[in-house]
Amino acid sequence: xxxxxLHLPTLSVQEGDNSIINxxxxxxxxxxxxxxxxxxxxxxxxxxxxxxxxxxxxxxxxTVLLNKTVKHLSLQIAATQxxxxxxxxxxxxxxxxxxxxKLVFGTGTRLLVSP
Amino acid sequence: xxxxxxxxxxxxxxxxxxxxLQCAQDMNHEYMSWYRQDxxxxxxxxxxxxxxxxxDQGEVPNGYNVSRSTTEDFPLRLLSAAPSQTSVYFCAxxxxxxxxxxxxxxxxTRLTVL
Numbered sequence: 001x002x003x004x005x006l007h008l009p010t011l012s013v014q015e016g017d018n019s020i021i022n023x024x025x026x027x028x029x030x031x032x033x034x035x036x037x038x039x040x041x042x043x044x045x046x047x048x049x050x051x052x053x054x055x056x057x058x059x060x061x062x063t064v065l066l067n068k069t070v071k072h073l074s075l076q077i078a079a080t081q082x083x084x085x086x087x088x089x090x091x092x093x094x095x096x097x098x099x100x101x102k103l104v105f106g107t108g109t110r111l112l113v114s115p
Numbered sequence: 116x117x118x119x120x121x122x123x124x125x126x127x128x129x130x131x132x133x134x135x136l137q138c139a140q141d142m143n144h145e146y147m148s149w150y151r152q153d154x155x156x157x158x159x160x161x162x163x164x165x166x167x168x169x170x171d172q173g174e175v176p177n178g179y180n181v182s183r184s185t186t187e188d189f190p191l192r193l194l195s196a197a198p199s200q201t202s203v204y205f206c207a208x209x210x211x212x213x214x215x216x217x218x219x220x221x222x223x224t225r226l227t228v229l
Contacts, residue, residue, distance in 0.1 A: 043221050091157070
């Protein structure tokens with residue numbers, strides 16, 4: 001079936017480095033993608049989103065890149081800080097016939113930032 | 116605004132017991148939903164609601180009931196708890212418009228069924 005998945009389960013970086021978290025998706029009809037950050041013991045927190053008519057979108061210290069040709073999504077975090085340590089999920093939307101947009105989550109990548 | 120609140124934070128049940136997980140939001144969001152998160156996995160949709168009085172099933176609805184009598188509240192009921200329902204449960208809410216589409220998640224309820 002359709003799925004959103006991640007390449008690496010754990011990514012370890014040094015403080016100050018740039019981090020790149022990758023995600024592959026299989027539903028070629030997906031047109032909206034979201035990255036979430038989940039800290040230990042908390043619910044997922046929205047980071048950034050991107051529509052399929054865009055290749056790149058930038059936020060504060062984060063950039064999301066979308067390559068529709070190979071169905072690949074990445075989240076880049078600049079100057080990674082210890083507070084960025086968390087599990088990161090990519091998700092895409094599957095519209096339901098009720099109008100609700102169901103989030104389909106990948107399995108997550110754990111980012112570990114060492115000082 | 117308190118955002119999305121969930122109670123309780125932790126719960127231990129015995130097999131066969133029933134209970135209700137509470138969820139409330141004060142952002143006047145039309146959409147609300149329940150997800151479960153199992154170790155090493157992403158979230159999976161249990162049930163959702165597009166407005167008061169309207170609910171529908173998600174990916175893993177078996178063993179759970181929901182109702183939406185008000186815009187603010189969306190409780191999740193476990194009818195007869197089973198060990199397979201041990202998980203962390205998250206409630207989320209959002210506006211109905213895709214242009215404003217951001218799901219806000221609650222802090223979660225960690226449920227253990229013995």
